[in-house]
Amino acid sequence: MARKPIVQYVVEELVANGVEDILFVTGRNKSSIENHFDSDPELTRLLKQGNKHELLAELEFEDLEAHFFYTRQRAPRGLGDAVLCGANFAGEQPVIVALGDSILGLNAQSRAVSRMAELFDVKRASAVIAVEEVPREEVRHYGVVEVSENADGTLLVSRIVEKPSPEEAPSTLAVAGRYAFSPLIFDMIRRVKPDKRNEIQLTDAIQMLCEEGKRVLALKLPPEERRYDIGNFPSYFETFVEFALADPAYGQDFRLKLEKLLARTQ
Numbered sequence: 024m025a026r027k028p029i030v031q032y033v034v035e036e037l038v039a040n041g042v043e044d045i046l047f048v049t050g051r052n053k054s055s056i057e058n059h060f061d062s063d064p065e066l067t068r069l070l071k072q073g074n075k076h077e078l079l080a081e082l083e084f085e086d087l088e089a090h091f092f093y094t095r096q097r098a099p100r101g102l103g104d105a106v107l108c109g110a111n112f113a114g115e116q117p118v119i120v121a122l123g124d125s126i127l128g129l130n131a132q133s134r135a136v137s138r139m140a141e142l143f144d145v146k147r148a149s150a151v152i153a154v155e156e157v158p159r160e161e162v163r164h165y166g167v168v169e170v171s172e173n174a175d176g177t178l179l180v181s182r183i184v185e186k187p188s189p190e191e192a193p194s195t196l197a198v199a200g201r202y203a204f205s206p207l208i209f210d211m212i213r214r215v216k217p218d219k220r221n222e223i224q225l226t227d228a229i230q231m232l233c234e235e236g237k238r239v240l241a242l243k244l245p246p247e248e249r250r251y252d253i254g255n256f257p258s259y260f261e262t263f264v265e266f267a268l269a270d271p272a273y274g275q276d277f278r279l280k281l282e283k284l285l286a287r288t289q
């Protein structure tokens with residue numbers, strides 16, 4: 024995305040929100056992620072020798088105060104199954120789940136994850152889910168929650184539906200790629216039956232939490248912390264352009280180029 028790989032934005036966001044131990048659940052042929060987050064002394068040395076300060080600055084993330092762990096989901100059996108790969112990593116601790124195809128806030132500036140963790144603790148929740156308003160015709164791409172507002176303003180989730188039609192959707196609040204879970208979620212995932220495509224849906228496990236009367240809360244993202252969905256081409260293109268326009272070094276020039284391009288291709 025613009026200057027950095029998307030996964031780097033996600034990691035920087037998590038670290039800025041106080042997450043210290045990060046487990047990547049990847050698939051076959053994704054060892055590039057491990058290499059990316061490893062330090063590269065040879066490259067650093069060459070850049071220093073060549074006085075390439077701008078490029079050196081781009082490697083600063085290698086010094087991030089975080090520990091990285093890696094595991095693989097051995098077959099694409101759905102998001103629930105991928106999350107279950109983190110069960111031993113989590114042990115008895117609560118976890119944040121962050122989907123790699125979503126960036127929160129322009130340049131990942133969001134602090135929603137910190138607020139989710141706080142809400143999780145204060146309200147002794149079993150899950151806190153980041154949600155955002157989407158146009159009704161887009162609900163079919165997301166998990167959608169039914170909520171009621173508590174007296175203190177928190178949103179209590181009573182039901183969650185995966186990728187409903189606009190008519191079936193219980194609201195227009197879509198799950199936005201960040202979750203805080205108690206380890207109870209792993210027990211639920213183990214009980215979920217695979218769907219028609221033989222995938223274990225995380226949404227089904229969350230629905231079980233609701234059915235068992237566990238406290239599942241939603242945290243609504245404000246517009247300035249909106250989710251950039253990189254999981255489909257139209258929204259990927261839009262995100263790239265928005266991030267490029269905001270680039271402190273190149274944004275201004277890019278704007279002029281874009282204006283010319285738009286005028287030419289009208």
Ligand code: G1P
Pocket residue numbers: 102122125164165166167185186197198199200225226252254
């Ligand atoms: C997944 C979840 C969905 C959520 C979405 C957010 O869907 O199943 O509930 O709203 O991520 O990006 P996927 O994008 O994997 O189809």
